[in-house]
Amino acid sequence: MTKTPVRSTSAQVGKPVSAAVKSVLLKNTRALKNMSAKTPFFYTAVPGVIWGATLEGVPFLLSDDAQYITDGEISVIENGQFIGLDESFERRKNQSVFATLNDSQLITYPATSPERAVIYVADDVNCPYCRRFHQQISMLNAKGVTVKIIGYPIYEQSPEQMRGIWCQDSESSRRHAFDKAMLQGEMTPTPASCNADHVTPNREKSRWTGSDSNACYLP
Incomplete structure (x- = not known):
């Protein structure tokens, strides 16, 4: 020591x-x-x-x-009873992690009614549960929930496929490419001019929230 x-x-x-x-x-x-x-x-x-x-x-x-x-x-004990994980700590830790994410490299689906909540979702384009969840995003947006997508590839083929999406040159084009992948299974090729890795930095930070594919977090 x-x-x-x-x-x-x-x-x-x-x-x-x-x-x-x-x-x-x-x-x-x-x-x-x-x-x-x-x-x-x-x-x-x-x-x-x-x-x-x-x-x-x-x-x-x-x-x-x-x-x-x-x-x-x-874990927490209250009134002599085992409650489980310290949710207050987990929430504050997650808030600290989310504050460090590069917001420009999140794919954001803003609320379409007065915003009531923001959730962060760790997604992989080849995860079937992620694709099911993606079908519900417009419904969540209509209820005042903003959804922010963290690129979180876990399948072997996903890193390069997701790099093609995150290499798109505008937020709207990234969102469109992501929608095609999640709703139609169509992957967007990586532009030849893009050598950057826009996925890994946020993925590495978000793992401290306990992220796995199709994990959702309410800060």
Whole structure:
């Protein structure tokens, strides 16, 4: 152990640790092969306990002096009863993650009536459940729900197919190409001039919400 960070406060629950605290945690765990600069750390409601996740998205809990570590999540007990996951922490953590996403690389379907909610959806163009959900987007929009799509390829053929969609040069053309893929199964070829990867950055960030294909999140 090299140093113990300053203990967190209740106002920090669900927020990422500072760069300085992260640096200390990584130094204190430098012998663990699964720790890297990409490892996320968030404050929990339990004083002295930090939530983290491997690059594969497997959660773990770490003491804030990095002397103790265990796999698992934070759960809640109320009135002597086991309630389940700490939903307040999960919601705040997800809000922190969504705030870091590049909004210009989300495919957005805005509410067509006064907006009442925004949901984020992790989608793969080859996921059958994702395609079923896509058929409901216009209904959700009419009810005041804005839907933001995170490109989240999991099938082997999906990364290149989705790159073709995200490489379209405008939001409307990306949305049109995505609709064709989800509703008709027609994939849009990647423009020869596009060498960028507009999918991976948001995908890597959103995995800390526990994303899998066709996962929905209400911030």
